Amino acid sequence: MPRYMPRPYLQRLRRGRGMRRMLPFLLLAGILLAATPVLARGQSDLATARQATARFHQVKHAETAEYESTLDALGCFENPGVGGMGLHYVNWGLMDDKVEATRPEALVYEMRQNGQLKLVALEYIVPVEVWESNHPPMLFGQHFHQHPVLPLYVLHVWIWAPNPLGMFEDWNPRVGMCPEGVPVFGA
Numbered sequence: 001m002p003r004y005m006p007r008p009y010l011q012r013l014r015r016g017r018g019m020r021r022m023l024p025f026l027l028l029a030g031i032l033l034a035a036t037p038v039l040a041r042g043q044s045d046l047a048t049a050r051q052a053t054a055r056f057h058q059v060k061h062a063e064t065a066e067y068e069s070t071l072d073a074l075g076c077f078e079n080p081g082v083g084g085m086g087l088h089y090v091n092w093g094l095m096d097d098k099v100e101a102t103r104p105e106a107l108v109y110e111m112r113q114n115g116q117l118k119l120v121a122l123e124y125i126v127p128v129e130v131w132e133s134n135h136p137p138m139l140f141g142q143h144f145h146q147h148p149v150l151p152l153y154v155l156h157v158w159i160w161a162p163n164p165l166g167m168f169e170d171w172n173p174r175v176g177m178c179p180e181g182v183p184v185f186g187a
Contacts, residue, residue: 045101045140049122050159052102057119057160059089062107067091075185076111076178083163083171084178085156086110086120097130099137108156110175111182120161120175126153142168149186 056062067089077085089107106123126137126144128151136153137144144153156170163172178184 046157046159049101049104049157053104053107053119053122053159056107059109059117062089065091066093067107070106071183075183075187077185078177079171080177083165083173084110084175085171086175086178087117088123090125095125095127097126097132099124099126099139101139104157110161111179112176113179115179118161120158120172122157122159124155124157127151128153140168 056065056067068091070088070090074088076087079085085108087109089109091103091105094103094105104122105125107119108121108123109117110120112118124137124139124144128146131137131153135143136146137155139155140157142155144155146152147154154170156168158167158169158172161172161175163169163174165171165173
C-alpha cells in the first residue's frame with residue numbers, strides 16, 4: 001500500500017465501510033461512462049444530419065432532391081398557444097422503414113409573413129404499417145412517437161432553429177404561426 005494513505009482510512013476500507021459508502025458513487029460513474037458513447041454518437045449524428053441538410057436552406061435544392069411541398073395536401077402546421085411548426089416538404093421516396101440521420105423524410109420550413117420560407121427543422125417519418133418492431137423507431141437516442149392523427153411514427157429535430165421546449169419536441173414557440181390565408185392542418 002502507498003505510504004501516503006492515512007491508517008484509519010485503510011482500516012475502514014479493509015472492514016468494508018468505505019466501499020459501502022463509495023458504492024453509489026461508483027455506480028453513478030459506471031452509468032455515466034456507459035452512456036457517454038451513446039451521447040457522443042447522438043451528437044455526432046446530429047452534426048452529420050446538419051451537414052447533409054445545409055443545402056436545403058434554399059428550397060430549390062430541396063425540390064431538386066425530390067422534396068415536395070405538402071401545402072395543398074396537408075397545409076401549414078401550427079398549435080396556437082404552444083408554437084408553430086410550418087410547412088413540410090416531403091420526399092415520398094424515403095417513406096419506408098429505414099431511419100437515416102442524413103436522409104430525413106421531411107424538411108420543415110417556417111412560413112414567413114413576407115412569403116419567404118426558412119428551414120427550421122428536420123422530420124423523420126416511418127409509416128406505422130411498415131414498421132415491424134414492437135418498439136417505435138429511434139434516432140439520435142430519441143424514440144419516435146406516433147402522430148396523433150396520421151398513421152406515422154415521427155421525430156422532429158429542430159436543428160436549424162433553437163427550441164426552448166427541447167430539440168425533439170413537435171412544436172416550437174419561436175417559430176411563427178402560419179400566415180393568414182394559408183391552409184392550416186386540421187382546421
